[in-house]
Amino acid sequence: xxxxxxxxxxxxxxxxxxxxxxxxxxxxxxxxxxxxxxxxxxxxxxxxxxxxxxxxxxxxxxxxxxxxxxxxxxxxxxxxxxxxxxxxxxxxxxxxxxxxxxxxxxxxxxxxxxxxxxxxxxxxxxxxxxxxxxxxxxxxxxxxxxxxxxx
Numbered sequence: 001x002x003x004x005x006x007x008x009x010x011x012x013x014x015x016x017x018x019x020x021x022x023x024x025x026x027x028x029x030x031x032x033x034x035x036x037x038x039x040x041x042x043x044x045x046x047x048x049x050x051x052x053x054x055x056x057x058x059x060x061x062x063x064x065x066x067x068x069x070x071x072x073x074x075x076x077x078x079x080x081x082x083x084x085x086x087x088x089x090x091x092x093x094x095x096x097x098x099x100x101x102x103x104x105x106x107x108x109x110x111x112x113x114x115x116x117x118x119x120x121x122x123x124x125x126x127x128x129x130x131x132x133x134x135x136x137x138x139x140x141x142x143x144x145x146x147x148x149x150x151x
Contacts, residue, residue, distance in 0.1 A: 003083040006119050014074040021137065027079040032150045033090070034079050039071045040140035047138040053102030056141055061096060064142045065111030072146050073119065080150060089116050089126040090147040097141050098132040105130040112144055
């Protein structure tokens with residue numbers, strides 16, 4: 001089954017690339033690596049605002065991270081033209097807007113990591129960092145950036 005068949009079976013439609021909110025580009029390719037800028041969580045087309053440990057649960061954060069993974073795949077598709085060119089998802093860096101005593105950033109980030117595994121199989125297994133931060137632009141609950149390797 002192709003990656004696009006897998007996305008269809010998961011009822012996922014890839015979105016277009018989001019317009020950057022500041023002075024940066026959505027992606028940069030150098031050699032066989034593609035670096036995607038951080039994508040914030042969105043709900044109904046607007047920033048998904050919230051803070052884990054204050055007014056959001058881990059499960060809600062996990063859903064937000066999954067939504068970001070879909071946006072990242074849309075940007076990755078735009079960057080490379082065909083997700084079949086992905087040799088490997090190399091690394092995710094996840095920033096979780098959370099209170100000082102919240103400690104489940106890694107579980108929130110699983111929302112993205114698990115989806116990449118479903119869609120890309122072994123090629124979706126990646127290195128990862130998950131950080132708790134005091135704030136994310138526009139009050140978003142989660143932001144994730146991605147590095148992928150091309151064949």
